[in-house]
Amino acid sequence: MVILVIGTVLFPETAIPPMCNPLRHTLSLWSPVVATLLLCPSVPYRVDDESIIARISFSTPKLTVYLVLFVVVLLLTVSRLQFPAIVKLVDWALGNKIVFWRRVIMNLCMLVAIVMPIFTFHGIARMVMIIFDIFVVMIASFGNLQIPAAVLRIVLALWSLRVILPYVHGDLENVDQNNLGEQKNLVKSLVIFFVMVLGQGILYIVGGILEIFSFILRRSLTRHAGFRGPQGLEYVNLYYAYVFDKCMKGAVLAPEKTSLITFAVDSLNSGSPKKQLYGLKMLHIFLEKDPLKTKAISELTTSIETMTCLINMLGWTSEGDKDIRLFAAKELKDPLLDGSPKAKQDSLIQQVNRNGQTSPMLKRLKELSKYCLIPRKEPTNMDEQNSHVLRCWKRITKRWSVPEEEPSTDQDILPLLGMLILDKLASFDLENCIEISRATGLISKIIEFTSSRTEMTNINETQQALLKGSSLELLRRFSSTKGEFGVILRQKVSENLFLLNHLADILDDSGSSQELRELTSELLRNLAMVGNTKEEIGQIRVIISRLMHAFLSQDALSSTDSGQRLRMKSGQALTVLAMESADNCYVMLEEPGYAFIKELTLMIHSDRYRYVASILLRNMCVHARPKLCSSDLKEISYIVREVLEGIMDAEGTELEVLVGLSSQICKATPDGFARELEHGQIKEAFVKRLVDALNSNMIPNAHCPGIRRAIVEHAIYMMESNTVYTSCFKNCRMMEALLMVERTPSRTEKYRFFSGDAGLMEHSILLSTLVAEAKELMGRE
Template sequence: MLYSFLRNEPLKNKTKSKLTTSTKTVNCLVNMLGWTSERDTDMRLFAAKVTAKMADNLRVASVPGAMQLIASLLNSAHVQKMKDPLLDNCSPEPEQGNPIEEAGGNEQTTQMFKWLKQMAIYCFIPREEPTNMDEQKTNILRCCWKGSIPEEEPSTDTDLLPVLGMLILDKLASFDLENCIEISRAIGLMSKIIEFTSNQTDMTCINEIGQLKTSSLKVLGRLSRTEGEFGVTVRQKISEHPFLLSHLAEILDDSRSSQKLRKLTIKLLRNLAMDRNINQEIGQIPVIISKLIHAFLKQGEPSTTGSDQTLSGQALAILAMDSAKNCLAMLAEEGDVFIKELADMIKDAKSCYVASSLLRDICVHARSKLGIWNLQEISSILGKVLEGIMDAEGKGAELEVLVGLSSQICKVIPEDFARELEHGQIREGFIERLVSVLNTNTPTAHCPGIRRVIVEHAIYMMECNPGYANCFIECKMIEALLEVERKPSRAEKYKFFLGDAGLMEHAIPLSALVSKAKELMKP
């Protein structure tokens, strides 16, 4: 069976092993993952190695029970199981026989799989890259008939079954959405994966602990980044685990955590924060907010990299997007320093848009906590923000963020905003720019709120200075608003998209804002 498959399929391309297996071969290997007898330990390890090699090119939905057999590898981790004295059974139930294990007890079957093991190790993990397919087939035949089977390489820490199990899950999740669905549906599997993010284990091998924690965060990160409606469902399922957030807080607060672990943790927090309910819960854990802010501002984090800073900023921006409590928690953590740092970042092109998004939402949700020094810092970046909006190259999501920040500055410090327009002699040009953007932009998944922020900006300008209404009328703002009414879009209900799934719905419909803007332009 395995031999006939190997004869007819390429084993390895020039850069990476890509195994195209028959259903029978996959069934054979995956079933071996469930052999838990001590006499079958080597065979099970072999099956896990080969499955890990081909997992990044494998769909498991076609193999009945495959995910539960893969999940069984995780049971080998020596995780201490504490018992509840109120729930523990006094007398253990008799163990049931394992039909898969019993099937592996036949000596003839065992010998056959040992031979398959040696063949597969030779063919799946070749020592040298054959120059062509004919040479591959010749090597297989030579191995088969002359018995020139190479010795196995010595085991290493990566041979541990739980580590291999997590590696298989990581590759499966990264390869195919159907695999992600299978992982999420497997009973108890998500809980097992999340358990490996904890420090509270009875494992003695430090390498094993680190590898399992890293792998579990990678798998959870991949699953939580899934697009579409399924992504919404899987993020909710992950976030329902009662200990996950405390585990993530421990990783961020532990000085021994590697930079890689911190990065994976922050990425997972950013993804989970897209769900409104978990967003609020994350904000209630001060250590998470503190560590994210410090990483974003690079305070006391000499090893923080540019990508770590970006991830931290993104996580904070999503946490602030729909939560007054989270914005207040951020200000309580750093206060004046936070606003000053955000203002400085807006002057830097590298961090401009993440910082602009954060500052916009702080203005929306925490205006009462902004002192005079904060308002001066915000006023100092107004020229830079207006310049970005007027720039002909500014478009899409970046323009949406800048217009959103500008509208909030107009609302928070209207006198400073009006002064900047007049001193820069850009009032007419700025209003023309807003109307032009409203006319030429339609909502997309990349920037669903571009028309919303333009209409909001017009409202705030006319509320702070009714004289602006005539300028908007002259620039044909009413006609532009009528066009928005003629072509409404469901996409404008949401603050952002992941795939085709809209996330964080706006409280006020765009149609209500359009009506208000038209009302302000009435003579």
Template sequence: MTRPEAAAGGEISIPICPGQRRARAAAKRETRLNWFVCFVAFGEWAGNAFGTLAFLWATVVLLGGFCTALNAEDFWFATVMIFIEAFRSIGLMFVRPQEWNEVAAIVVILVGNLQIPAAVARIVLSSLRLSDLVALNVYPQGKDSNRNLVPSIMVFYVLALCQGTLDLMACIVELFAFFPRRSLVRHSRFRGQWGARAVDVYYQRAYVTCMEAGVLAAGRTMSLANFSIESLSSTSREMQLAGVSVLDALLQQRNFSEELLLRISCSSNVVRTLVGMLGWTAQQDRDIRLFAARVIAELAGSLRLASVPSMLKLVSSLLFDAENQPAWHHHQQDFLSHAISFSINGENVADNQSPGQQSSSQPVHGNGGNLDNQTTQGEGDNGGCSLLCQCWQRMKEKHWSIPKEPPLTHQDSFPVLGMLILERLAYDIDNCTEISRATDLIFKITGFISYTSDTVGDDDVQQKAVICSSLNLIRRLSITEGKIGTMLRQELWESPFLLGNLAGILEDSRSDPQIWKPAVDIIAMFALDEEARQEIGHTKVIISKLVHLFLGRDGTTNVYYGQQLRTASGEALANLAMGSTANCSAILEEPGYELVKDIKNMISDDEYRCVATSVLQNLCALSRDELRCPGARDHLSSALTVVMEKIMTAEGKELESLISLASQIGDVIPECFAHELESNTNGTGLVQKLVYTLNSNKKPCPKYPRMRRAIIQITISFVEWCPRYATIFAVEGMAEALSKVDRTPSKVEKYRAFLGNTGVVLESGLPLTILVAKAKGLIDSATATPTPSAQQGDHV
């Protein structure tokens, strides 16, 4: 819809959430760093080009063609420059990213430390010789002299001067690479030393790619996403760690995640590599394994277990590896330490050397990446220097310091991540089939929810995290649809300790809604089975806790709970009350509450109306004697007024529940029901709503399969307890609507409850054809001999 501001031609503002701003800022910084890399690489590439040309010119033209005509100075100058360039070229030839070793690293460290001196030497020597050639008559012209000699020498020195200038410029500019690198770290989700070092490795890799493939070609494919994926296939453990850690960070950014997830999931090689990392149980591989588990947890929703045969086994291995947990401080000590110390292009970012400190392990080229941990020489020498250092320190902390590393949480433990992966895999029915076939996996998962009350402190928090993840996984499996879902629920229910553990979790006062909610959902699913429903009812603590959670308070206390937990508890109670007189009595007899009054109040609340109506409907069906006692009777009567009012505006499942409840209340307190019908000032509108809804439900829906049955039952109640409604039903076409129902039976109406498209609770009432015949008979008999009340029906 067009906004008024846009229609008027004015400016409109579109609000951007902080996450989007952060993502855009990170993308902007990545682009800036890529341009920086391209600029540095172009300078070095151009310098190399001039160097190669100077090398060829010197060897072919000068030393080859004018060797005897050169004086001593030019001969030795050219020779030294040629050897410097040759040594540099040999070093680059030996050092390739795929062939890394310490010998090659030493060579690069010596191309790095000599690069600036060599560039300065080229500039100085070339400038001196050019000035001499221009100002002095170094080569007098005679009849035996070659007039091309001096121009040839000048061309060589100009080429050498250009090479030295470009090399020096590239080295100086590269010193400032620290700033865009740290800016990217700060504006992305990279944190701590591992984040900074991963960006450093990306910078190095991007530089090498530019030098090998060319600036233009590399610029089109250079990105953190490409780097992270390509690094996974590297033979270097350090590169793999850098790649998987960057991948994990990128997936936390919503602007990257969707496209990146699709790209990864479509690459079988990448998926297999990540899954294979889950099996790296060696101590030195714990970090790779952690990041891989976190990445797979993000991917799990789009993966298929059948496509990676070993995946389920490797994911299951995470469940029982709580001892080999990584810790972030290890990243500070050894994360990429080898790769950074002997980096691809000779850059070293050791954490405690300043830009001016040169050593055999610290090349000039690339030393700008180490400003975050420097100490400035001369600090404290005088007040001015100290003040300058303090200003620099404050500026560094504000703009370029490395964000602190987040501590490992209990959500990052291997068992929790393993169950999170399985939970997300279980959204796919085919994956559920694979999970159901895994030997003893279900039994092992249920074993995690054993709650011991003697743990305290950090172990207790860790135990709660594992229990919560296990409950979420069991909940996901329990709501699976189809035959596989039935099989999984049966296997879960056969665990001899599961019900007791669920009861213990609900009873333990140290638990919280985060743990209670999935436990309640699991109970609600199990309660759809008649045998399980009865056994759960025998565990009194479960019903007691469900009532407490559903009503939102603990007896007379003022401890209230959230809407999701209360709704889930109500659904569990409604399922437990279906067809079980014992469970209904246990619910109504729970001390400390006026249950009918509380449920009546919840029916007036839009958030709880549907679930509260379902609970009270099932209670009315099987606990009529308890509900006829004076206190409950009065509240039930006042609830009827609210129900009849809400029927006029309700739809779908809520309407089905309200109609069913009104009919059940009519059976419990018929005189109150008759009085409500007599006093209703909108009887015609109510009947019209029922007839319209019956005609609209020619095809019963699994979400509310009892809609037609509920309407027919309440039609019978209306006519039985207030015969004048028969005329209204006849006038509004109820007889024709009932005939259509009789001609269109449905298998859906054989069930009381569905899970997806699968019926899970059979209907225990009279067949629908019998109810239709009864309703039509009542209407026909009541309208055959008009009564005074029926004659006035059109005025009701």
């Protein structure tokens, strides 16, 4: 029994399976001490060949070795006791490396305990003890059946050769002379056969001995693979057993090549949750290392079975499957959805697009990605406390130690990973966006993460910012979708009752980054296109106030690339909010601290923000004309020349914007407009430019759908202000151009702008009505 217990310590895999865990733990803990104590009676005795009677024979070296052995075994056993004081003391002294060295030292002690009885006997008795020790090692090695099998091979081969060799040397008395030739061949064949058996046994013994030292190579592989902590060692041990099994089942000289990556992928497809988690963790490590990333992506993307398994893991929402769900989301993150230039592999989604058979897998991914948005608590890692006294020792053992596991990064939040997957799906196909939006409660969950008052109490500020940014990015992508799908998605997002308040908090928070503000501004711009949403936004004064501050800001940050993008997006949001909304225009004009009209006229002189400022100024003239004071009108008159010169050179959308602004300036300050035309002597040239632009844009397009409307409006305001312009338009054949517009109506001209093939924000006055009014003015002369 002692021999068997010692065997379970030396080779844990040989432990008796039916043994209950507490009993097994107790035997594993105390059996070395018991075995050492049982050795005590043999220490002061000596047995000779002549007499079987043991006699007391004190040996100082033997006694010293035994005492050292007992003290070491006792200390190692005490160090395994789970008392807080002992654990703290051991960790302070040796840290986590005690786990490795304790096992090595204990194994060496048990080896000494097995060898020590040999020195109690002499002569034949000692040989008997040596054979007995060999028998002990064989029993203890039953976890590896190769060693006893190898010993059996060697014994049988030696015994057989002993029987056969006399025949080889010519002892043929009992041999039939008639069959002498055949018997000689049989003897030689048997000699060759048993020599091969003997060699096989010896090789197995050598292999068993070398296997004892395989821990060195396994630790080296653990370090080179980037694994950390005790789990890293366990990965390699499982891989070692996996490869060994493959080699034993296949050919010896040409074994099947099995890499760590292949082992990790095979572990995913196993039925064991533990192995699946280990496989996911290994793949996560490989995908973070450039040399292995290419091979890992290749293995994953070429196996539909593996990808299906990963996708299905996202739906494992039970308490025990949190880690599996987290790491499955990591594997489906950027490497697989974006592809890798170095790997020269298409992304998973691109492969799905080409191969119709994999479409159910992508559909499953869409359905299960929402489970990633369920919050969970992330595991925390305690920092290792290093002892100053043992730094030298740690440097010595560093080569053989395994690095500690790194703490989780900020990107390890499962909801964040889920939104990254959804974002990639949404960017690939418009239909994906619709399917995502139809998932029950998914949009609401995404919007919930935009709040600064999230219910997730286990994340820090950095993680909160990442989560908020990813949710805003996903909502921005939804709201930026073009076509009819975009109309549906914007309506879906705008229906949430809490979103606008969350966006207002982001803009009003001084700690919000420029990236968050930029995403928020773009999202507000897109949502303002939906029904009465712009009016609801305008009622939250802080939103317009912060957008104006970002657009009109002249600080140092506004000159950076990110600052310029923020200014542009904020200005675009303001332009959409001002369209067909007198209330929002009044709010902008009344914002304290700004001379809004003057700021806009100054920005028109710059190239970067000219057209955004022009649209805003036009809307102010259209909807807030009663609120404009004389100083505002004076500022507007200063930019007439700049606008007129721009119209003479602009084309497309820029021409539509400038003509629209010029028409409103003509209506707001007709005297200033006329004075500038006369002073520059460009009246006829300007009128001709308008008529030519009208004739050259008889086929409206989505890029500038309102250019004919803007020109006709401008002509109306000019003729209303002074009949002199009527003659100029007639001379330039304006009537023929108006008749052509009347004969070529277009549905695109009903809308202010387009998102894909969907028109947004209809005009309140039809173009045909404006044409009729212009024709009537020309006929009055």
